[in-house]
Amino acid sequence: MELHLIIEGKRDLAAQVYRQLSEAILSGRLAHGQQVPPSRLLAQQLGISRKPVAEAYSRLSYEQLLAGQPGRGTFVNAPPSARPAAPRAQALAAAAALARWKQxxxxxxxxxxxxxxxxxxxxxxxxxPHFPEDDWRRAVNAALRAERAHRTRYSDTAGIPELRQAIARHAAYARGVATDAAHIMVTNGAQQALDLLARVLLEPGACVAVEDPGYPAARQLFASHGARLAPVPVDAEGIVAERIPRDARLIYVTPAHQFPLGMPMSEARKAALLARAREIGAVIIEDDYDSAFRYEGRPADSLQSMDSHGLVVYVGTLSKVLMPELRIGYMAVPEPLLEALHVVRHLSDWHSPTLTQHAAARFIEDGALLxxxxxxxxxxxxxxxxxxxxxxxxxxxxxxxxxxxxxxxxxxxxxxxxxxxxxxxxxxxxxxxxxxxxxxxxxxxxxxxxxxxxxxxxxxxxxxxxxxxxxxxxxxxx
CATH class of the missing domain: 3.90.1150.10 (Aspartate Aminotransferase, domain 1)
Structure with a gap:
C-alpha cells in the first residue's frame, strides 16, 4: 500500500514532501506510532530521487514529528494536540431519513x-469460559486446508454444501425440523435471516404480527422495512392466535422459549397458530434462538415439523450455543420462498465468510457441537x-x-x-x-x-x- 502524497512538477520536491507529511501528522490523518515507508521506497513510489525524501524526513525528525527506531524503521511521533479535523457541518438532503433511524x-x-x-x-x-477452544481450533485448521481449493472464488449465496448438510442433520436430530440441505440458508446470525425474510415478504404498509411482549430487534427491523406492526398478546400458552389480524402477511413467534417471558407454546396453541396462518395465507417465522438447552419434560415438536403447508420458516443460530462473535445463523426455507431469498442474499452481501462456514461444518460433523x-x-x-x-x-x-x-x-x-x-x-x-x-x-x-x-x-x-x-x-x- 502506498502512502498518499501528490508531487506536482519538479521544483521544491523536499518542501512538497515535508509539507504534506507534516500536515498529515498534525491533522491526525497519520496516527501516532504509524510507520512511514523507508525513504528509498517512498522515493520510488513518488517517482523522484531519494534525496528530497531524505531531506524531508530529516526535517520532520528534527521537529520531532518523526522518530527513528533502530532496526525497525521510522514512525510518526504526533503531538498530543494532533486530532483529525472535524468536517464542516453540511445540510443533507437525506437528513430526515437519517433522523428516522433513531426511533x-x-x-x-x-x-x-x-x-x-x-x-x-x-x-x-x-x-x-466454557467455549470449546481446542475443538474449534481443530475445526479452523481443517477449514484453512479446505479453503485452499476455493480461494479467490465467491461461494453459493445459501452457504457451502458441507455446512448446509450438517445443519440440516443437526436441526432434524435436535429439533425434529423436516428439511434438507437444499432448503437451508446460512446467514450472518439469526438477525440477518430476519432481515432477508423481511426484504422478500414485506412492502411498505404490510402487516406483521408480533408477540407482545416480544423481541424488540425483530419488531423494529420489520418496522424499518415500512411494515405496519400488529402487536398480539401472549398468555401462558403463547401467542393468542385468534387475535392475529386477517391482513397479517408475516407472523413472528418464539415458540420454544417465548422471549422474554420464557414459557413454551403449548401444542394446542401451535396447532391454532398454524390453522390461523393457513386461513389468512401468512408466513410464520419460528425463531428458535436458544432451545438447544432443555431441562425438563419431553422435547416439544418444533412448529416447522408440524407444518404441512410450507408456511413456516425455521430460524436458528449457533451464536447462543457457541459465541455471538461467530455470527452463524441459518434458516430452513419453504420452497416458494427459496429463489427470492437467493436473489436478495446475492444483492445484500452475497454469502457468509466461507472460512467460518468450513470450520462450523467440521465442528458439527465431528460431534463437537453436540x-x-x-x-x-x-x-x-x-x-x-x-x-x-x-x-x-x-x-x-x-x-x-x-x-x-x-x-x-x-x-x-x-x-x-x-x-x-x-x-x-x-x-x-x-x-x-x-x-x-x-x-x-x-x-x-x-x-x-x-x-x-x-x-x-x-x-x-x-x-x-x-x-x-x-x-x-x-x-x-x-
Missing amino acids: FDNPLRKFAKEGRAQYDFIGGSPAA RHVRKLGAVYATRREALQRGFAGPLAPWFELVPATAGFHMTALARHPLDIELLVRLARRVDVGLYSIRGFYVEQEALPGLVMGFGAIETLDIAPALARVLAILQEMDT
Whole structure:
C-alpha cells in the first residue's frame, strides 16, 4: 500500500514532501506510532530521487514529528494536540431519513453499550469460559486446508454444501425440523435471516404480527422495512392466535422459549397458530434462538415439523450455543420462498465468510457441537437451579419465576407493584446487572419484572448476587 502524497512538477520536491507529511501528522490523518515507508521506497513510489525524501524526513525528525527506531524503521511521533479535523457541518438532503433511524433504538442495544457488572444477569450471553477452544481450533485448521481449493472464488449465496448438510442433520436430530440441505440458508446470525425474510415478504404498509411482549430487534427491523406492526398478546400458552389480524402477511413467534417471558407454546396453541396462518395465507417465522438447552419434560415438536403447508420458516443460530462473535445463523426455507431469498442474499452481501462456514461444518460433523451442548446444558442446569432456589426462598415475597423448560434465561415477575427501574439502578451501584422487561412491551400493559439470564454469571456468584438484590428490596420496603 502506498502512502498518499501528490508531487506536482519538479521544483521544491523536499518542501512538497515535508509539507504534506507534516500536515498529515498534525491533522491526525497519520496516527501516532504509524510507520512511514523507508525513504528509498517512498522515493520510488513518488517517482523522484531519494534525496528530497531524505531531506524531508530529516526535517520532520528534527521537529520531532518523526522518530527513528533502530532496526525497525521510522514512525510518526504526533503531538498530543494532533486530532483529525472535524468536517464542516453540511445540510443533507437525506437528513430526515437519517433522523428516522433513531426511533429504532431498543433496550438490547442499550444493554450492549453498558459495561458488564461483576454479577451480571444479562440475557442472551453464553458462558464464555466454557467455549470449546481446542475443538474449534481443530475445526479452523481443517477449514484453512479446505479453503485452499476455493480461494479467490465467491461461494453459493445459501452457504457451502458441507455446512448446509450438517445443519440440516443437526436441526432434524435436535429439533425434529423436516428439511434438507437444499432448503437451508446460512446467514450472518439469526438477525440477518430476519432481515432477508423481511426484504422478500414485506412492502411498505404490510402487516406483521408480533408477540407482545416480544423481541424488540425483530419488531423494529420489520418496522424499518415500512411494515405496519400488529402487536398480539401472549398468555401462558403463547401467542393468542385468534387475535392475529386477517391482513397479517408475516407472523413472528418464539415458540420454544417465548422471549422474554420464557414459557413454551403449548401444542394446542401451535396447532391454532398454524390453522390461523393457513386461513389468512401468512408466513410464520419460528425463531428458535436458544432451545438447544432443555431441562425438563419431553422435547416439544418444533412448529416447522408440524407444518404441512410450507408456511413456516425455521430460524436458528449457533451464536447462543457457541459465541455471538461467530455470527452463524441459518434458516430452513419453504420452497416458494427459496429463489427470492437467493436473489436478495446475492444483492445484500452475497454469502457468509466461507472460512467460518468450513470450520462450523467440521465442528458439527465431528460431534463437537453436540458434546458442547451437553456440557453447557449441565452447567446451565446447575445455574438455573441456583436461580430457582433464590426466588423460591428469600426473594419469594417479591418475585415469582415464569415456568420455562428451555434456554438460559428466566423471567421473574413482581408479585406486587414494585419500582423495577429503581431496583435496576440501585443494583448497578452494588455491581449487580439486572434488566427490566418493560422495554419488550408495545401495547399491552407492561408487567413489572426482570429478565434473569444465567449464561454470563458463574454458578457460585448467583447466591451472593441475589443476596445483594434482597438487601436492596428490603431497603425499598422500609
